[in-house]
Amino acid sequence: MATATIAGADVTVDEEGFMTEFSEWSEDIGSALAGQIGIDLSDAHWKVLNFVREDFQAQGETPTLRRVSKVGGVPTKELFQLFPKKPAKKMSYIAGVPKPHGCV
Amino acid sequence: MKRLLILGAGTAGTMVANKLRPRLDERDWNITIVDQDETHYYQPGFLFLPFGGYSRADLEKPKRAFMPKGVNLIMGEIDLIEPEDNQVKLVDGTTLPYDYLVIATGTSPRPDETPGLDSDEWYKSVFDFYTIDGAEALAKKLETWEGGRLAINVIEMPIKCPVAPLEFIFLAEAYFAERGMSDQVELVYVTPLPGAFTKPVAARYLGEMLQERKIGLEADYMLEQVDTENSKLISYDEREVEYDLLVTIPVNMGADFVDRSGLGDELNHVPVDKHNFLSDAHDNIFAIGDAAALPTSKAGSVAHFAVDVFTENFLDYIEGLPMRGEFDGHANCFIESGRGKGMLIDFNYDTEPLPGKYPLPGVGPFSLLMETEANHWGKVMFKWMYWNILLPGRELPLPALMSMAGKIPEKVG
Structure with a gap:
């Protein structure tokens, strides 16, 4: 674990730069993390990010793309447009939750 | 009279019935198990069928033959679980009340979840091998196939037996080499994962094995649809992969009645405590085997180790005692690599597959990741062990929980 300064705040991150403390996140930090990977957040992005954070808090794990699509109501195709190439990884990175581990 | 109701007489359900019947007094406990299909398939054998390794008759036995005396087997289709009333309804109108319920109805391939799979090309240029019909149809196709580009596509994780697609491609490579067709066949493995497998060390070993065999790898590939007219896969990020022959591993989902009963996640798998299989929502419902939403492989070995832990826990639980056994996600999978060789991986929730020896440290006889x-x-x-030891619930001298003994951890960093 390491500490990084993002949007003026000190946060704990893992070796890939994913935040490890759910409570350290803020919307400003989210915007800054998005900027780091070249994404300018729109309302459509925020709808997804809010769902990811709420669902993580309720379920204790990062939602899969299928879950964001089925439960969060954002079609997978749109997720690929909002978070190009690797939506699952990018969504969780910006939302300050662990990378989805769904794959075993 | 207390009632234990088991849904599904597959690998996990049959083992639960066989383990618990001798341990629960028949004067006090009724055990009923429900299934809609008379035939038990040895599913690990499906992999070999396309290459002429087995025939259908080698892989099927009647489910009834594995039911112990004193277990009531009902053939019927499950309609609904009504947890508030502690009962299960069958499609034919039968109502089955329970004190404890075990959901063991597994997971199955759903080609209709993906646009294009449910087309006229099904079993013509597009095949699955996780069903007996698909594996047989593919065997027929391969007998006369003249070569071209063979794509193997895993559509979405989790799938049951997550190593089988890799085994399939290794066996295919060896099969075509043996037939002198290596020059006419191009193999490509198309996966939503970032590499050959889910866990980093094994992914590296398996990735190297793909390279040695000149098998293409298309990673991070999330399929949106199959264009069967033009024989190509199209991903959500619009990458196209052409094929002449497509072997697909469709989306895997749990039974629809799980969803109708409000007990499933978005893939109809049942959320449970990953250490003891108790439903998150109801304290007299368990889900075990592939039916459960657990962060480990969906595989017979996992079901076997899980049932060992579950059996002891259940006997305590019904006495009002705490469940002491904690399942660790232990999985143990042979990986056929072709030309009469294979690998073995052994892992759990926390420890990825590592090199070493199994089950006896330093001795084997099996070698991990080699x-x-x-x-x-x-x-x-x-x-043989599956039919004669595992399903009947006899003891196999392998510990249910994973052991680090005999494993060689990689240096960190």
Whole structure:
């Protein structure tokens, strides 16, 4: 674990730069993390990010793309447009939750 | 009279019935198990069928033959679980009340979840091998196939037996080499994962095995649809992969009645405590085997180790005692690699597959993450063990929980 300064705040991150403390996140930090990977957040992005954070808090794990699509109501195709190439990884990175581990 | 109701007489359900019947007094406990299909398939054998390794008759036995005396087997289709009333309804109108319920109805491939799979090309240029019909149809196709580009596509994780698609491609490579067709066949493995497998160390070993065999790898590939007219896969990020022959591993989902009963996640798998299989929502419902939403492989070995832990826990639980056994996600999978060799991987929730020896540290006879003939023979013999030891609930001298003994951890960093 390491500490990084993002949007003026000190946060704990893992070796890939994913935040490890759910409570350290803020919307400003989210915007800054998005900027780091070249994404300018729109309302459509925020709808997804809010769902990811709420669902993580309720379920204790990062939602899969299928879950964001089925439960969060954002079609997978749109997720690929909002978070190009690797939506699952990018969504969780910006939302300050662990990378989805769904794959075993 | 207390009632234990088991849904599904597959690998996990049959083992639960066989383990618990001798341990629960018949004067006090009724055990009923429901299934809609008379035939038990040895599913690990489906992999070999396309290459002429087995025939259908080698892989099927009647489910009834594995039911112990004193277990009531009902053939019928499940309509709904009504947890508030502690009962299960069958499609034919039968109502089955329970004190404890075990959901063991597994997971199955759903080609209709993906646009294009449910088309006229099904079993013509597009095949699955996780069903007996698909594996048989593919065997027929391969007999006369003249070559071209063969794509193997895993559509979405989790799938049951997550190593089988890799085994399939290794066996395909060896099969075409043996037929002198290597020059006419191009193999490509198309996966939503970032590499050959889910866990980093094994992914590296398996990735190297793909390279040695000149098998293409298309990673991070999330399929949106199959264009069967033009024979190509199209991903959500619009990458196209052409094929002449497509072997697909469709989306895997739990039974629809799980969803109708409000007990499933978005893939109809049942959320449970990953250490004891108790439903998150109801304290008299368990889900075990592939039916459960657990962060480990969906595989017969997992079901076997899980049932060992569950059996002891259940006997305590019904006495009002705490469940002491904590399942660790232990999985143990042979990986056929072709030409009479195989690998073995052994892992759990926390420890990824590592090199070493199994089950006896330093001795084996099986080698972890290494191709050997002994591993292949282990896989071949396993079929006998499955029918004669595992399903009847006899003891196999392997610990349910994973052991680090005999494993060689990689240096960190």
